Amino acid sequence: MESHQNIVEKVRSRIQHFYQTKTAFRVYHGSTNSTRHADFDRDTIVDVSSLNRVLSIDRDNRTAIVEPNVPMDALVRETMKAGLLPPVVMEFPGITVGGGFVGTAGESSSFKHGFFDRTVLSAEVVLADGTLVTASQFENQELFEGLRGSFGTLGVLTTLEIQLIPLRTLVEITYHPTFSFENATSKMQYHASEQKNDYVDGILFSKGAGVIVTGRLVNTEHAPNLPVQRFSKPWNEWFWIHAKSVASKGITTKELVPIEDYLFRYDRGAFWMGMYAYKHFMVPFIWLTRVLLDYFMHTRIMYHALHASGYTDRYIIQDIAFPAGNGASFLEYTDEAFGLYPLWLCPLRKDGRSSMGHPKPFDGPVHGKQRGESDGEYISVGLWGPYPSDEAEYVRANRDIEAKMRELGGLKWLYSRIFYTEDEWWQVYDKREYDELRSKYNATSLPSIWDKVKDRGRKEEFGPGLKGWLKRIVRSNDLLSGFYGIYKAVKGGDYMLKKKVS
Structure with a gap:
């Protein structure tokens, strides 16, 4: 803990210096799972990238004390050694504990345990004036609630205490085929209401074909006699492809994972x-090529390549949570407007909205309910796919999505590009309550959520000279920019910090 305390003191001192000199700064974590444009100036950052350890695990109380930059795979690995497991685990192994707490993370167990932030019991935070405080349901409660979905705009996380559950080594998965949007959303809500299920999510392969996947935690000694399926080895099929194959049989199927x-x-x-990368490079999308190119198809590599190539501006990337009754209406809209498949579905617990960036309540109509009588349940829709176009058309399409989202009471995950105007933003989010909270905790010197996520247009910083000219050539050619992204990802190193000019 001494090493942790030394790092925290350096962080606290640097934040206090910026506060006293009225210098704007940003918090640097070392990586990102955001698709928004971001770069960092070394002279105006607070570097917390070294806060990346699991400090302790309490087996008796089923809790862990962790630093905010601990990624999901490291957290799972350490807790499993203690016979425990986080109740909510983000599907990408590089997503961090701190990102899940302040950045919103709803996964296939969130219908049961809530978003990841609901598994956090307390947080140690350095406020914008350099004060170190602890926030929980019992201490600084207003701050603790405000940190959910705050994107680091109330303070800088240095430690979190997380609730854990007993480890079970297998998941009994059941694949439930679906045949329409209404069938998929209603079937998802039904299975999310069953207490025996620990995980529920869904994939739509087309308007008339999909699958709801339910999971139940079991121990090896009590596991039913079912085939075991893996998804982590290079020769294992990708999960969604396997799920599509199973669902195409049209019958309910079970297996152990x-x-x-x-x-x-x-x-x-x-x-x-990753399927679109194969199409982009004109590589056959078959099992053999997926095995051979497996190294490049993991999310840590893919995010690096995505940022380096500039491809964040060539894809529709939207995750949106809707009142459950309005989910099918949005699916009808996306089918007609974009026809992008697959789509991801995920049911969310009733308290999910309050974890998503300080929004206002939604009092609009929900299908099947009287106005104002929504049951509070949400369904998340993941809409991801290529949208080749110029910038004007790309922005128009995304603004149309956001307009439909607001009409249906949806809230988007803020890792993606934001196309709202500032006025539209504050129609969705509660400016008065949020500003009062920032003022109370001396956080007004920090950027607001709007300041952090507002769209800054397509990033085209090439620099001068021959190197800048070469970058322009690369970015203007789809194939070359893709290869450049791969090169940067394989090379490694930092892809967010600006290089220091000597």
């Missing part, structure tokens, strides 16, 4: 986004 394979089942191929 090792817990780590289940938790990170979407890592290989980043759900199905």
